[in-house]
Amino acid sequence: MSDTRIVQIFILPTVILLICMNIFPLIYSLFLSFTRFSVISDAPPEWVGLANYQAILTDPRFWNNFAITGRYALVSVALQTIIGFGLAMLLRTKFKGSGILTTLILVPMMLSPIVVAVFWKLIFNPSAGIFNYLLGFTNINTSPEWLGQTDLALWAVVIVDVWMWSPFVMLLALAGLSAIPDYLYEAAAIDRASAWFQFRRITLPQVMPLLLIAVLFRTIEAFKQFDLVMGLTGGGPGDATETVSIRLYKLAFQGQYDTGMSSALAYVILVIIIAVSNLYIRQLNKARG
Amino acid sequence: MATINLRQVEKKFGSSYAVKPLDLTIKDGEFVTLLGPSGCGKTTTLRMISGLEAVTSGQILFDGQEVTWNHPSQRNIAFVFQFFALYGHLTVRENIAFPLQAEGASRDEIKRRVLEVAQMLRIEHMLDKRPGSLSGGDQQRVALARALVRRPAAFLMDEPLGALDAEFREGMRAEIKRLHISQNATTVYVTHDQVEAMAMSDRIVVMSNAEVQQADTPTEIYHNPANLFTANFIGSPGMNLIAGEYRDGQVQVPGGAIPVDDGWRQVLANGLDGDGKVIVGFRPEAAEVQPTGALAGSVYASDLHGGYSMLHVEIAPAQIIHARVERRVSFAIGDNLRLGIQPDMVRFFHPRTEKAFAKEERRS
Numbered sequence: 001m002s003d004t005r006i007v008q009i010f011i012l013p014t015v016i017l018l019i020c021m022n023i024f025p026l027i028y029s030l031f032l033s034f035t036r037f038s039v040i041s042d043a044p045p046e047w048v049g050l051a052n053y054q055a056i057l058t059d060p061r062f063w064n065n066f067a068i069t070g071r072y073a074l075v076s077v078a079l080q081t082i083i084g085f086g087l088a089m090l091l092r093t094k095f096k097g098s099g100i101l102t103t104l105i106l107v108p109m110m111l112s113p114i115v116v117a118v119f120w121k122l123i124f125n126p127s128a129g130i131f132n133y134l135l136g137f138t139n140i141n142t143s144p145e146w147l148g149q150t151d152l153a154l155w156a157v158v159i160v161d162v163w164m165w166s167p168f169v170m171l172l173a174l175a176g177l178s179a180i181p182d183y184l185y186e187a188a189a190i191d192r193a194s195a196w197f198q199f200r201r202i203t204l205p206q207v208m209p210l211l212l213i214a215v216l217f218r219t220i221e222a223f224k225q226f227d228l229v230m231g232l233t234g235g236g237p238g239d240a241t242e243t244v245s246i247r248l249y250k251l252a253f254q255g256q257y258d259t260g261m262s263s264a265l266a267y268v269i270l271v272i273i274i275a276v277s278n279l280y281i282r283q284l285n286k287a288r289g
Numbered sequence: 290m291a292t293i294n295l296r297q298v299e300k301k302f303g304s305s306y307a308v309k310p311l312d313l314t315i316k317d318g319e320f321v322t323l324l325g326p327s328g329c330g331k332t333t334t335l336r337m338i339s340g341l342e343a344v345t346s347g348q349i350l351f352d353g354q355e356v357t358w359n360h361p362s363q364r365n366i367a368f369v370f371q372f373f374a375l376y377g378h379l380t381v382r383e384n385i386a387f388p389l390q391a392e393g394a395s396r397d398e399i400k401r402r403v404l405e406v407a408q409m410l411r412i413e414h415m416l417d418k419r420p421g422s423l424s425g426g427d428q429q430r431v432a433l434a435r436a437l438v439r440r441p442a443a444f445l446m447d448e449p450l451g452a453l454d455a456e457f458r459e460g461m462r463a464e465i466k467r468l469h470i471s472q473n474a475t476t477v478y479v480t481h482d483q484v485e486a487m488a489m490s491d492r493i494v495v496m497s498n499a500e501v502q503q504a505d506t507p508t509e510i511y512h513n514p515a516n517l518f519t520a521n522f523i524g525s526p527g528m529n530l531i532a533g534e535y536r537d538g539q540v541q542v543p544g545g546a547i548p549v550d551d552g553w554r555q556v557l558a559n560g561l562d563g564d565g566k567v568i569v570g571f572r573p574e575a576a577e578v579q580p581t582g583a584l585a586g587s588v589y590a591s592d593l594h595g596g597y598s599m600l601h602v603e604i605a606p607a608q609i610i611h612a613r614v615e616r617r618v619s620f621a622i623g624d625n626l627r628l629g630i631q632p633d634m635v636r637f638f639h640p641r642t643e644k645a646f647a648k649e650e651r652r653s
């Protein structure tokens with residue numbers, strides 16, 4: 001047996017697994033997105049052409065789902081970037097205990113989203129939770145109900161997401177900051193650059209590639225956001241926190257099990273994520289020069 | 290341009306000295322080189338002058354103004370780093386413009402002055418490139434341009450040629466020297482390369498073990514080293530140093546006796562310890578092969594250096610002296626010969642203090 005043949009045999013199991021688990025479902029779901037089909041019914045898929053896509057793009061409820069997801073992603077990622085980068089700037093110079101502090105800050109990131117959702121529900125609890133107490137609301141009758149009010153629920157999810165994932169941005173930003181050589185700051189000091197000028201002309205551009213990677217990861221994650229929202233609000237109250245992935249879940253696995261429609265929605269989400277990622281990657285390449 | 294004064298400047302890391310208390314005046318427009326082996330404190334001294342390193346004690350003055358505790362940005366200096374320290378994410382143009390932008394110069398002014406220094410350093414065709422794509426020599430030109438563009442009071446250079454390939458080094462050496470002359474800028478230059486120091490400097494400050502060994506013109510340093518360290522460190526190879534004994538107007542050394550000039554006899558008689566032990570030093574070019582020379586030895590090795598030959602002569606077991614001879618002269622290994630030494634080029638050092646003896650009429 002030739003070497004290449006042996007190589008092929010070793011690769012084969014992975015390739016078969018990949019085809020069964022990834023490639024086949026991908027293509028099959030693309031096909032299903034053009035059909036009316038439900039996995040729980042006996043009826044075979046019925047070809048309907050672009051009808052599912054048309055329905056998604058004309059239904060205001062879907063548009064509302066996208067708007068919520070977009071707003072959530074934008075605010076959440078923006079806050080994570082600012083807070084994460086800020087933390088990184090603070091932890092950049094080593095001090096006594098900075099190692100332990102950094103590790104502690106990273107803890108939220110390591111928890112399971114469902115666990116996080118469960119205990120934040122307790123924290124947000126209007127009568128027993130500590131959140132309102134810390135904010136200074138002591139009267140249960142007037143204190144805000146974070147997960148129960150339509151105008152606050154999305155913010156509540158944002159707060160938890162920011163709490164959980166700012167450390168991730170911090171971690172990447174710290175890696176970027178520590179890679180900036182000291183001599184650049186020495187040269188800048190000689191060149192009489194002010195602290196702000198140094199930040200703008202050296203720190204920011206040097207750390208930008210890694211910061212963009214962090215933002216890219218967080219944006220994709222935010223678009224896919226499911227477990228945290230599911231655990232905290234389940235999409236409610238009403239549809240105040242119904243992100244596209246929650247909607248997708250409801251469509252695919254609740255009520256009618258509308259597999260055709262949900263496949264179409266999944267593809268729409270995929271296209272949006274690819275488009276957004278491409279914008280970031282273009283920026284990333286620009287930042288790298 | 291500025292006069293720089295160091296008064297009892299010292300730097301300690303913990304309890305050990307990086308630079309022992311040091312006094313030095315660098316005159317307006319002077320090119321001063323801090324020369325020494327690695328770890329001798331020369332770079333620390335330069336960084337203290339720049340303000341990148343804080344002094345442990347002492348004073349630094351620029352034009353009589355105390356700047357000891359001023360930030361580098363308040364000293365009006367330029368610093369050229371060994372590894373260029375260019376801003377990799379900026380183009381050459383932006384790199385050179387950086388100090389001007391930092392002080393808020395107008396767009397037109399920046400454009401004009403960047404072009405001006407770029408032309409002076411012949412890098413105007415690479416203004417839009419990134420430093421990473423340039424050769425070491427060109428990167429250092431960009432770094433020089435960035436230093437020049439602000440017209441600082443003093444240039445501080447930390448081994449600017451150290452990271453360059455040998456072929457670029459001599460060319461850049463001449464360029465820096467020319468720039469110094471055309472700008473008449475006070476320059477403090479750090480190097481461990483004594484050839485560089487000899488070729489470029491108005492004055493050399495030889496440092497070793499955190500201390501100044503000698504500060505003088507290149508000629509003085511070469512011909513009248515103040516101590517054994519300088520004698521040995523300057524020149525390649527350094528000065529021949531032979532331990533001997535002064536007796537009856539000559540120094541007895543292995544391989545013979547070196548006669549002592551009248552001018553030196555009194556100096557040695559007064560300065561030496563009772564046992565007459567002395568170290569004789571002379572440069573390789575002071576030795577000549579002569580049938581009646583003072584020193585006898587056998588050829589240990591001989592290497593041709595193009596323009597001349599270097600003879601290594603063993604005058605006693607494991608004691609080798611170097612003689613620079615005409616290139617056509619060649620000897621086989623093991624040949625016996627005698628070396629004569631030009632009397633006016635012989636120097637004497639005290640074996641205990643390691644300091645050179647000075648003749649009365651010579652400035653000390």
